[in-house]
Amino acid sequence: MSSEKSLFAVGPDTVRFALEAAGQAMFEFDPDTGAVAWADPRQAGELLGMEGPASDTCYERLIGSVSPEQAAAREAEVLAAREARRSYCVEFCAGTGSEQRWYEERGTWMRLGGRERMVGVIRRIDAQKKREAQLSYLAAHxxxxxxxxxxxxxxxxxxxxxxxxxxxxxxxxxxxxxxxxxxxxxxxxxxxxxxxxxxxxxxxxxxxxxxxxxxxxxxxxxxxxxxxxxxxxxxxxxxxxxxxxxxxxxxxxxxxxxxxxxxxxxxxxxxxxxxxxxxxxxxxxxxxxxxxxxxxxxxxDPVSMRHRDTEMSDTILTALNDRRVTVAFQPIVTDVDAPWNKYECLIRLDSTDGEEISAPNFIASAERLGLVHLLDRRVLELATTALAREPDIELAVNVSWETVKDPVWADGYVGHLRANAHVADRLTVELTETRIVDAIEASEEFVARIKALGAKFALDDFGAGYTSFRNLKALDIDILKIDGSFITGLAQSKENQLFVRTLIDLARNFSMKTVAEWVDNENDARILKALGVDYLQGFFISKPVRRPDWIMRERRDDQPALRSQSEAS
Known part of the structure; x- marks a missing residue:
């Protein structure tokens, strides 16, 4: 393409400097001969990833490395621009594999020296495409x-x-x-x-x-x-x-x-x-x-849940007034054949028609309704009554986080235990691990108060929460009850065996006893004892018993009776 007929013949230095500043290469295409001229071959060579200046055939090779779909779309846009006498702008990806490069091509058709030419500018847009891909990814991920x-x-x-x-x-x-x-x-x-x-x-x-x-x-x-x-x-x-x-x-x-x-x-x-x-x-x-x-x-369903809570509120309050809140006793033993003298008190409601309602059916509603502290207090009363009647047993009771964090209800709970301090040394109070970390200061104060009366404190469902070493030490815990989900199927799970062993070693380092919950078969029980767990609890030992032999006996006259808080004060 002769220079006198080319746009680049006029002010070549001005064109070259402008293109370099913009990071792009300008070209002129003659559709009659298929020839391509670059305003600055050196700049075009750098843009196209070549070691030297770009030749007249570089443009053809560039377009030839574009995918057939993108090449067809580009050609259609260029031809449409020629027919409509307008400019065009296309983007395409050239090269293969790791050598792929994104380009933007802008151009228009002009008449130069009596002949129609296409004048265009090509620039690399890899960084732009990368940003767009990142934004697109973040918009979806x-x-x-x-x-x-x-x-x-x-x-x-x-x-x-x-x-x-x-x-x-x-x-x-x-x-x-x-x-x-x-x-x-x-x-x-x-x-x-x-x-x-x-x-x-x-x-x-x-x-x-x-x-x-x-x-x-x-x-x-x-x-x-x-x-x-x-x-x-x-x-x-x-x-x-x-x-x-x-x-x-x-x-x-x-x-x-x-x-x-x-x-x-x-x-x-x-x-x-x-x-x-x-x-x-x-x-x-x-x-x-x-x-x-x-x-x-x-x-x-949330709507149904509100209806159930309303019904359960009446059920709970009526059961408390009618003394139909009771407990079932589940043994906690040192070995599968050891005698039963330690039990956990598990709350139950007796409906008006005599049917037993287990804790999972009403505890959640009681927590939402703000009634759970009443149930905590009733279970403590039943436990201290049982301890006063039978001097050869030990009992464990659960307390809710709602009772622990409320100063008024915590005072009432501790007050009842103080009134019956003569049985406190045979009582263990359990609080779920996942609730303790919510406010360690309130938990620490509550634990200190019940332990001052001689009672023990157990951390229930241990392993399900994330209590730190510092919190374990601060709470002065006596017993760690390993979460039952780690115990079920223990014989078939090497991972659970490793985790239980770790918890047992941790407890020993803090001079704490361990209880394995949900023990439901002999294999798991034997492995737990081999790992060093101190106590076993679960259906393999016994299901919760409403009326064990010792509670059916007549109260011994030589044992101190249960006292209310007012009597003790």
Whole structure:
């Protein structure tokens, strides 16, 4: 292409300097000859990734390395611009593999020297494309875990509902992340969240969609919605999270999750309804404790729950007034064939028609209604009565966090124990580990007060929360009750055996006794004793007994009677 007929013949230095400053290369294309001229071949060579100046054939080779789809789209846009006498702008990716480069080409058709030419500018846009890809990724994915974010998860959930896909939605919530923050720090909590996210993504199986729907919650859309399929999937997720201890810079953490499950049906209509149902089921699961799961039903529906709470309020208050709040006694033994002289008092309600109502059916309602402290006090009264009648037994009672944190009810609880201090040395008060870390100062004060009267203190469901060494020492705990979810199936789980051994060693270092809950077979019992656990409790030893032999005997006249707080004062 002769210079006198080229646009670049005029002011070449001005054009070259302007192009260099903009990081782009300008070219002129003659459609009649197919020749390409570069305003600055050296600049064009650098832009195209060549070692020397660009030649007339470089442009043809560049376009030839573009994918057929992008090349066709580019050619169509260039031809349309020629016919309409307008400018064009196209983007394309040239090269292959790691050598791929993104370009933007802008141009227009002009008449120069009586002939039609295409004049264009090419520039590299790799950095722009990388930023766009990052923004696009972040718009759809959670930055910490790399999973779909809440918005994209809801979109996938809506598609499953609209398409009537045979599937279920699992809402997975990490247990007691607040406890991890308090005991191990926020960095450790973030590491737990990331590790669980990784385990879910890698282990839930094909056909599943995983997303992070909240800070400590994940959503999983999984195939199947029959009761058997949902149960199998839920147990698989629980085991997947618990497959190994999570090692953080602040210490090892045995994390667990609770699950709320909602079968997906076209009648749901929206993803928001599916999320609400899964959330209601999750609330129900959490009431049963860590590593629990529940499927949505009318029983978990929030509206139905309010109705049940209203009914349960009358049931609880009437039972208290009519003295129909009782306890069942479950033995805690040193070995499978050891005598029974230590028991845990498990609360029960007797309905007006004589049916027994177990704790899981009313405790959650009692907590929501603010009535649980009344039940705590009644169980303590029944326990001290039993201890006064039978001098050869020891009893353990559970106290709720609502009683511990409320100064008025805590005073009343301690006051009743003070009034019956003659039996306090045979009483153990248990508080669940997951609640202690919520306010360690209030827990520490309560523990100190009951221990000053001679009672012992036990940390229940140990291993399900994240109590630090400092808190264990500060609370002056006598007994650690290992969470039953680590005991069930112990003989078949090397991971649980390792974790239980670690807890036992920890307890020994603090001069604490250990109790293994949920012992339901002889193999687990023998392994627990071999590992060094001090006490066994569970259905293999005995189910809770409402009226053991010793409580049926006549009260001994030589034993001090139960005293009320007013009598003691």
């Amino acid at each position: 959670d930055e910490m875990t790399g999973q779909l974010n809440r918005g994209r998860t809801k979109e996938a959930l809506q598609r499953a509902i609209d398409n009537s896909v045979d599937s279920s939605f699992f809402l997975v919530a990490i247990d007691n992340v607040g406890g991890i923050n308090v005991s191990f720090g926020f960095d450790a909590a973030d590491q737990v969240i990331s590790t669980i996210a990784e385990r879910l993504c890698e282990g839930v199986g094909e056909g599943c969609t995983v997303g992070r729907v909240a800070g400590t919650k994940f959503g999983i859309i999984a195939p199947g919605r029959s009761p058997e399929e949902m149960r199998e999937r839920a147990i698989s997720i629980l085991n997947l999270v618990r497959s190994d201890i999570i090692k953080t810079r602040s210490g090892s953490i045995a994390a667990s999750v609770c699950l709320g499950v909602a079968p997906l049906t076209a009648e749901m209509g929206s993803a928001d309804i599916a999320l609400a149902r899964a959330e209601a089921a999750l609330d129900q699961a959490r009431q049963a404790g860590p590593s629990s799961w529940s499927v949505f039903s009318e029983m978990t």
